[in-house]
Amino acid sequence: MVEKRFTNKIVVVTGATQGIGLACAERLHEEGATVCAIQRGQSNLFDSFKFDLSKEQDCSKSIDVIVKKYGRIDVLVNNAGIMKESSLMDTSLEDWNQTISVNLTAPFLLSKFAMPFLIESEGCIVNIGSIEGIGANPNHAAYCSSKAGLHGLTRSIAVDHGKDGVRCNAVAPGWIDTELNEDFINSMPDSDHFRKNIGSIHPLNRTGKTEEVASLVSWLASSESSFVTGQVYTIDGGRMAKISLPNL
Known part of the structure; x- marks a missing residue:
């Protein structure tokens, strides 16, 4: 039986229709939370709120609507994100601004607008970063920059608002089996070969599952991590710990 650590808690999760966001929403709901899912499209899962998080007005209104309905916010999970494939030279200013807007500015705005209510509830924020905020894959200048900024x-939030009883942490997933990564694999010239061998870059010799990320997020959002703040937790099957060797 799953422990009900979030009974009577109002939890906001962005981008909760698929991938890591959906897994987090499902896990937190299973543990008793009332989950409010914010995303661009409509969802029949949880209590869904349709907003465009690339717009400041929508970020503000989404928080206002949730607080008006439930009277409080206990946890904010900033998960929504986008990733575009292009080299530095080929990255347009439009693509750069869109990536930064969704991946970094939206979490900033949502955290800002939710902060008065998180202070009231002594709640917490969990940001979904990436190992690409620590290292870099090719052709990800905008994405890497956005995730490093999110870390x-x-x-910064942890330092500024610890005195208010608000904690803020991030998780930095590595290669996780999501729709986004599956689309990337399918774009490869030999997708079957890539899919078969991607696990070998990890000491655990496999890729990660969204449920494994959700497990870490739920712990960081719970009172069990009450003395943890300002941290970025890498969850990557040991990939960042492994020094690569040439293929001999």
């Missing part, structure tokens, strides 16, 4: 924002 920095995490530490």
Whole structure:
């Protein structure tokens, strides 16, 4: 039986229709939370709120609507994100701004607008960063920058609002089996070969599951991590710990 650590808690999760966001929403709901899912499209899962998080007005209104309905916010999980494939030279300013807007500015705005209510509930924020905020894959200048910025924002919020009883942490997933990564694999010239061998870059010799990320997020959002703040937890099957060797 799953422990009900979030009974009577109002939890906001962005981008909860698929991938890591959906897994987090399902896990938190299973543990008793009332989950409010914010995303661009409509969802029949949980209590869904349709907003465009690339717009400041929508970020503000989404928080206002949730607080008006439930009277409080206990946890904010900033998960929604996008990733575009292009080299630095080929990245347009439009693509750069869109990536930064969704991946970094939206978490900043949602955290800002939710902060008065999180202070009231002595709640917490969990940001979904990436190992690409620590290292870099090719052709991800905008994405890497946005995730590194999100890690920095995490530490800043923790420092500024620890005195208010609000904690803020981030998780940095590595290669997780999501729709986004599956689309990337399918774009490869030899997708079957890539899919078969991607696990080998990890000491655990496999890729990760969304449920494994959700498990870490639920712990960080719970009172069991009450003395943890300002941290970025890597969850990558040991990939960042492994020094690569040439194929001999």
